[in-house]
Amino acid sequence: MKIYDRPGFPNPARIRIVLAEKQLESRVEFIPIDLIGAEHKSPAFLQKNPSGVLPVLELDDGTLISESTAITEYLDALDGAPTLTGRTPREKGMIHMMSKRAELELLDAVSVYFHHATPGLGPDVEIYQNAEWGFRQRDKALKGMHYFDGILRTRPFVAGEVFSMADITVIGGLIFAGIVKLPLPAECDALQAWYARMQERPSVRNRVTMSEPAAASA
Amino acid sequence: MKIYDRPGFPNPARIRIVLAEKQLESRVEFIPIDLIGAEHKSPAFLQKNPSGVLPVLELDDGTLISESTAITEYLDALDGAPTLTGRTPREKGMIHMMSKRAELELLDAVSVYFHHATPGLGPDVEIYQNAEWGFRQRDKALKGMHYFDGILRTRPFVAGEVFSMADITVIGGLIFAGIVKLPLPAECDALQAWYARMQERPSVRNRVTMSEPAAASA
Numbered sequence: 047m048k049i050y051d052r053p054g055f056p057n058p059a060r061i062r063i064v065l066a067e068k069q070l071e072s073r074v075e076f077i078p079i080d081l082i083g084a085e086h087k088s089p090a091f092l093q094k095n096p097s098g099v100l101p102v103l104e105l106d107d108g109t110l111i112s113e114s115t116a117i118t119e120y121l122d123a124l125d126g127a128p129t130l131t132g133r134t135p136r137e138k139g140m141i142h143m144m145s146k147r148a149e150l151e152l153l154d155a156v157s158v159y160f161h162h163a164t165p166g167l168g169p170d171v172e173i174y175q176n177a178e179w180g181f182r183q184r185d186k187a188l189k190g191m192h193y194f195d196g197i198l199r200t201r202p203f204v205a206g207e208v209f210s211m212a213d214i215t216v217i218g219g220l221i222f223a224g225i226v227k228l229p230l231p232a233e234c235d236a237l238q239a240w241y242a243r244m245q246e247r248p249s250v251r252n253r254v255t256m257s258e259p260a261a262a263s264a
Numbered sequence: 265m266k267i268y269d270r271p272g273f274p275n276p277a278r279i280r281i282v283l284a285e286k287q288l289e290s291r292v293e294f295i296p297i298d299l300i301g302a303e304h305k306s307p308a309f310l311q312k313n314p315s316g317v318l319p320v321l322e323l324d325d326g327t328l329i330s331e332s333t334a335i336t337e338y339l340d341a342l343d344g345a346p347t348l349t350g351r352t353p354r355e356k357g358m359i360h361m362m363s364k365r366a367e368l369e370l371l372d373a374v375s376v377y378f379h380h381a382t383p384g385l386g387p388d389v390e391i392y393q394n395a396e397w398g399f400r401q402r403d404k405a406l407k408g409m410h411y412f413d414g415i416l417r418t419r420p421f422v423a424g425e426v427f428s429m430a431d432i433t434v435i436g437g438l439i440f441a442g443i444v445k446l447p448l449p450a451e452c453d454a455l456q457a458w459y460a461r462m463q464e465r466p467s468v469r470n471r472v473t474m475s476e477p478a479a480a481s482a
Contacts, residue, residue, distance in 0.1 A: 096411055097368060103357070111357040113364040115333075119350070120357030132337075139321070139329040139338030146331040150315060179397045193314055 048075045050094065051101035055081065056153060056222040058101045059253040060114045063214050064121050064130060066249035084170045114218070115145060118211050130211045137206070144197075144205040144212035151190030152219035159184035160226045187228060190219070195234035202240075209247075217244055221254060266293045268312065269319035273299065274371060274440035276319045277471040278332045281432050282339050282348060284467035302388045332436070333363060336429050348429045355424070362415075362423040362430035369408030370437035376401040378444045405446060408437070413452035420458075427465075435462055439472060 051058035065071045079085045087098050095102045095112040103111040111117050122128040132138035163180025166172040205212035244250050269276035283289045297303045305316050313320045313330040321329040329335050340346040350356035381398025384390040423430035448456055462468050
């Protein structure tokens with residue numbers, strides 16, 4: 047299978063973490079997409095993902111799967127032993143809820159801030175910007191950090207007792223926050239301690255480091 | 265289990281369709297939430313769902329699950345025989361991709377239009393509005409209708425050969441479009457034909473009808 051992505055960017059990092067957790071990296075051919083050059087908005091790429099975002103998974107039969115949650119569902123089910131998306135109905139519900147909440151309240155909010163209230167990926171990509179909306183979303187992301195800090199005072203992982211897709215989505219949000227220089231509030235010490243623990247996982251460590259150079263170039 | 269919702273609204277309708285498809289309605293106690301009175305933004309409700317949106321599922325042990333995809337995952341897995349969220353890795357990936365795309369490109373876009381560029385749920389709820397962003401999202405939703413029309417020219421259901429969560433999410437989007445009086449473009453005849461077929465399903469028929477009175481009051 048192939049993955050179209052760009053190392054160091056937040057949503058690609060989510061899938062790289064999934065692949066490492068599932069030990070699937072060797073089965074994937076990675077194809078880099080030039081985000082600064084707006085390759086993800088080109089007609090050829092929009093054929094692969096009409097939403098124009100990374101990453102995209104292409105199966106050997108040509109099937110195209112985009113959206114990080116969908117790619118994670120596919121990869122996690124490949125071996126018939128899902129470890130990241132839940133084994134029981136309650137786990138599935140909790141993991142999907144917390145992962146979606148991490149998108150809504152953190153990752154997607156940072157993304158809108160980046161694309162609308164900063165130079166984002168540059169003038170070739172950011173053709174329309176709504177700065178007021180972008181700054182609102184920055185404030186939402188900061189509130190989201192406090193929310194997840196509160197959650198992580200009550201349990202070891204974002205969706206409960208085990209590492210899951212929900213942790214990976216929050217990690218994606220914090221990678222993006224690092225890129226846009228939105229620091230974790232000092233008082234969010236449970237979130238900070240959890241993030242330090244996450245970076246002890248081999249699947250996560252390199253992603254967070256890799257994201258730093260992207261910050262400079264983005 | 266309990267579900268906090270409001271009949272006739274789009275995301276509640278998604279879960280009502282899931283419950284009907286899975287024949288689980290008799291196991292649920294429905295608790296109505298007053299959206300016009302901003303009950304979903306009250307401290308008591310925000311305890312249940314910090315994102316302040318409907319529906320919310322409460323299990324008998326007190327576990328709270330919000331977000332329609334997460335609730336659908338829970339309900340679909342309850343009997344160990346998922347029919348709406350996919351049985352194989354490829355099905356899971358396709359269904360999650362298309363359902364997320366239906367949110368991004370249609371349902372959530374209509375929602376932002378409703379809350380930001382129309383009176384929405386009224387002045388007690390719509391404290392901040394960004395009309396420019398709202399109108400952009402209306403245009404995005406219209407483009408989304410054309411996208412799904414194109415998809416439904418190539419296959420009988422949104423994610424492939426079987427009815428799934430992805431169909432339900434598009435139905436939610438079209439219910440919301442009906443509420444905000446955003447008609448399906450005449451040229452989207454494949455989408456129109458699919459929607460007519462969907463309304464032949466007992467699980468769907470009443471939801472679409474029920475949404476009409478909400479249009480007048482919302």
